[in-house]
Amino acid sequence: MSRINNLTWLKDNERFLQINSKLAMDVSLSEDESTFCLSVAILLIKEYEKDKRRTSYLEFGYYLILNYALQSDNYEPLFDLSTNLGFYPISKFVLENGMVDEKRLHHYFVNNGLSKFKYQEITETLEQRKFRNQLVESEARDNCYIAPTSFGKSSMMVELISELELDKIFIIVPTKSLLTQTYKLINSTFTDRKVIFHDEMYGGESNFIAIFTQERALRLLKSEDKMKVDALLLDEAHNLFESSSRSILLSRLIRKIRARKPNSRIFYFSPLISDSDNLKFEEQQKIDTKRIQFNIKEADINEYRLNGRVYKYNRFLNVFFDIKSDRDMLTYIDENKRSNNFLYLRAPRKVEKFAGILAEKLPFTENKELEQLAITISKNVHEDFYCVELVKKGVLYIHGKLPDLIKEYLEFNFRKIGALNFIVANSVILEGVNLPIDNLYILNTYSLGAKELTNLIGRVNRLNEVFGGENPSLTKLRPSVHFVNSEEFNRAGSNMATKIGTLKSGKFSDEIKNPTLLNFDISKYDHIIENSSSLEAIDSARRGKSNALSIIERENFLTESPQTEVDRMKVQFLESGLHSTYYDSGSAFDTILDKVEIVQTDPDSDELDPIEKVYLIFISGLENEIIDLSFARLQNEKARNYYRSFVKNIHALTLKEHINSTVKYFYTNASETGNNIFYIGSSYGELAKDGSVIGTKTYIDLSTKSHKELVNLALVKIKMESDFLSYKLNEFVSLLKDYGVISEQDYDIFIYGTAKKRNTDLTKLGLSGAIIKKFELDGQIKNIEIDNLGHIFVNGEFKQYLEMQDDLVQFEVRKYITI
Structure with a gap:
């Protein structure tokens, strides 16, 4: 913690330390102690007002007054502080709940003034109102809003979209849960615009709002290579700093959008960014930053x-x-x-x-x-x-x-x-x-x-x-x-x-691990190599530097327009993220291209299903080049048969049916192979592959598990395999479609479980294959309509039908359909 904000010296005052001890133990302060406590708080706040860099002085002063108010039930000091410093939600709450004398003339004028800070049924802090207005009015290309959790980020996004009046707007969220949550908010607010949350929901519209993960956004830009995005709103922007593959994809998306349209608007939102300049990916960027410095919650x-x-x-x-x-x-x-x-x-x-x-x-x-x-x-x-x-x-x-x-x-x-x-x-x-x-x-x-x-x-x-x-x-x-x-x-x-x-300062530094960001320091590897006496550390640093340089080179290649058909196919291969499956992706790509040509010209290849084509093109002959062991499993025919069955089950079975099927598979597999050692992954692994407790634990012994334990492991196994399907196998199948190796119909059947357009449209909207199958069996598909803006409408018959279903079915439907 910097010296200018260091307050630990105050504990040397025995009386003050004793007062804080009483506050910690919720012991009432005497009148003298209360006076002393409030006097220190006022002095700390005055020091902050002299030098605004001393934020911890304000925070500690606020902490003392807040604790005093809660303990003594005397809210006058807290009311005065909140009113003077712009913590207006507190002032409003105190007045509305009669926690101070409402008859005082000062309180009357304060109450009238607070009405100016009302926004969408809430009272904003001074900083909230100021920065919300400034952000909405900003004409900067790059903007960043940094505020503690729950300081109105979602409502600010809505207001921004309303004010921007731009045609193509992307909102990027980090998780699927946030995807549906944000979609419901935006779709219910902008009823006159097309709102999509899946890349395949795009139908050539010139005006739409997309709520995407970075993967879905990149897939759309890949398929629509001339599309120019007008504005990008990036939620949880601090994720950009990480070294994960998803962070690299996120920075790739930003760079691609800016490369296609240099005057595109980018808005970064986060509670956890220390310096917004660390978001830069090019030198000429100037990020207009609005930061709410003070959090009125103190843990x-x-x-x-x-x-x-x-x-x-x-x-x-x-x-x-x-x-x-x-x-x-x-x-x-x-x-x-x-x-x-x-x-x-x-x-x-x-x-x-x-x-x-x-x-x-x-x-x-x-x-x-x-x-x-x-x-x-x-x-x-x-x-x-x-x-x-x-x-x-x-x-x-x-x-x-x-x-x-x-x-x-x-x-x-x-x-x-x-x-x-x-x-x-x-x-x-x-x-x-x-x-x-x-x-x-x-x-x-x-x-x-x-x-x-x-x-x-x-x-x-x-x-x-x-x-x-x-x-x-x-x-x-x-x-x-x-x-x-x-x-x-x-x-x-x-x-x-x-x-x-580590929480003592309330501040933290950004750690830039993403090599594509301007402030990433690649020289740190040189420092380790030059100064470390550990051969293991030196080797790790060399590999780290090599990996960072290859990422930078790859991402620079991907932001350029491909000049040849081979380059275009290479871009598709790299953009899919599947290059990381191989030790030497360059050599693997050349081999894959040769195989694509063979399959394209082989008339018998039409008889092969997508999984077999994935095996022939991406695995056969490359077994020793594959890093990803979960993908390498597909070299075994038994594994390919398992995934053929899994793909059908995920589209056709209810979750309960799928669990029972998986438990049956556990028993059958053990019986047929005579081996109870079963792969489950690191999260639940208890044994090494040979059944010992030494080594990487990614296996379990099925014979030691009760039926109930197997049921819960089956639930986990289904999720793991669903993720493998979504994030790995489906990407290979999608690449085969891009390469013209599988047809649109085969692709739809593999990804959605059907080639019926009405059913695939509902799947793209988020409904599961099992519930769509249920609607079809119950004769309800005809009662669901999707308009040209992507809004879903149901008739009275469907509403009556839904009311008869159990709570989970209603929950799934109401996630996407407002009834």
């Missing part, structure tokens, strides 16, 4: 340690106050629970295990809503799905290994059912999933730095829940956060104090 941070002691952390003084002890971890969690508790763990298997342990601790209380939810899950997923019993105790879990529909349905019910008090989840909850969380338990901090912790904590008590909703309260300005140490769910000797200490 109440607690740590439960292995010895049972509980500490309260003051980030300004960087001090842990010893406040109490608890018998055990579960008792601590139970005693500190609130209405909507989120328990964070990293590994999906541990998420499931902890949810079960927690539910055992909780008493059973009969609740009709929870009982009905259990019945619905049992009917549509499986009676042995762990969540069936968990939800009866008010507990559920979600993680990235659950099918998307089930994950989203569980999230929906957590929002809807008040008796669902606990959600155990991993990082799937971090990006844009808006749940009513008022209490956070962090049980594992692996891979969570200051930035990730800030984002996680920001999910607690969103501002609309602080000032509105069912239980608005200023106490929610102090989000309750608990770091819970345990050796079972974290590590031996678990101690999160160091990780908690």
